[in-house]
Amino acid sequence: MTASEHSPAKGYDPVYAVFDSPLMRELRKEAYGEDVGQHSWVTADELRSDVPRLSLATSSRLLDVGCGPCGPLVFMVKSTGCMGTGLDVSASAIDSGRARASAAGVQDRVALLEGDVNFPTPLVDSSFDAVISLDVVVHLRDRQMFFDEMARLLVPGGRLLLTDAGVITGPISNEEVERRSSNGYTQFVPPGVNESLLEAAGFRLIEQEDRTNSVLFNAMGRLRALLAHRLEVEAVDGKAGYGRQQRYIETVVALSERRALSRIMYLAELAEV
Numbered sequence: 119m120t121a122s123e124h125s126p127a128k129g130y131d132p133v134y135a136v137f138d139s140p141l142m143r144e145l146r147k148e149a150y151g152e153d154v155g156q157h158s159w160v161t162a163d164e165l166r167s168d169v170p171r172l173s174l175a176t177s178s179r180l181l182d183v184g185c186g187p188c189g190p191l192v193f194m195v196k197s198t199g200c201m202g203t204g205l206d207v208s209a210s211a212i213d214s215g216r217a218r219a220s221a222a223g224v225q226d227r228v229a230l231l232e233g234d235v236n237f238p239t240p241l242v243d244s245s246f247d248a249v250i251s252l253d254v255v256v257h258l259r260d261r262q263m264f265f266d267e268m269a270r271l272l273v274p275g276g277r278l279l280l281t282d283a284g285v286i287t288g289p290i291s292n293e294e295v296e297r298r299s300s301n302g303y304t305q306f307v308p309p310g311v312n313e314s315l316l317e318a319a320g321f322r323l324i325e326q327e328d329r330t331n332s333v334l335f336n337a338m339g340r341l342r343a344l345l346a347h348r349l350e351v352e353a354v355d356g357k358a359g360y361g362r363q364q365r366y367i368e369t370v371v372a373l374s375e376r377r378a379l380s381r382i383m384y385l386a387e388l389a390e391v
């Protein structure tokens with residue numbers, strides 16, 4: 119299968135093409151309170167708490183896989199002075215990320231690259247001290263291959279911080295699976311899968327945290343903002359587009375409230391050789 123035959127970008131591309139429009143900015147501000155340019159369930163408080171987990175210094179090289187429009191990456195580069203590389207399959211995400219890095223004045227410390235992590239990346243072995251991948255693994259077809267690739271890119275002792283918003287912790291109906299998967303290819307896993315695949319790739323799990331509350335916080339905020347701006351959103355996306363977004367977010371809220379689908383943070387360290 120070639121990259122273009124199953125391009126995972128199309129799910130996010132339409133959103134990223136208008137990501138920095140005044141309406142989208144307003145929706146994010148109302149939804150998240152503190153909009154750092156994320157397009158995920160990440161909150162600014164989470165990012166602040168994750169910076170020390172990665173031990174980033176000005177000389178550190180950080181990779182963000184599935185960086186989207188680079189909100190979290192730019193946040194971490196700005197707050198630590200490290201060098202950042204972002205990789206995403208969506209060209210619109212990379213364009214938006216470039217503009218965000220420039221607006222934040224960190225364009226000289228941020229390199230961005232379009233690529234599909236369902237395939238090996240062109241990045242050099244052991245070229246990063248830390249990797250983040252926030253709410254991306256749910257979209258990947260072969261997570262063992264992905265974890266192996268992250269192990270190749272990290273230096274021994276390097277840290278991988280990843281969040282998976284698709285850990286099945288309760289009953290989910292077929293309609294819910296379909297609505298929750300509307301951003302493209304989506305893979306849900308039971309607890310224990312990420313843990314054993316990380317270990318098989320040579321990582322030692324050092325921390326795990328349930329972050330389903332961040333999904334609830336962001337999704338409820340997004341739902342409120344969407345309802346408040348219904349007519350403006352319909353003018354851009356049409357009634358059907360608006361309806362799809364509302365059903366998606368309502369499903370996310372319901373699954374999180376029931377704790378049927380959990381979002382878990384994994385912090386892992388690559389074994390020293």
Ligand SMILES: C[S@@+](CC[C@H](N)C(=O)[O-])C[C@H]1O[C@@H](n2cnc3c(N)ncnc32)[C@H](O)[C@@H]1O
Binds near residue numbers: 126158211233
């Ligand atoms: C939920 S968004 C998260 C974006 C970003 N990490 C953030 O927190 O704002 C998921 C991202 O994964 C990217 N993605 C999905 N499949 C991918 C793949 N196969 N290779 C690279 N990026 C991918 C999407 O384009 C999207 O930007």
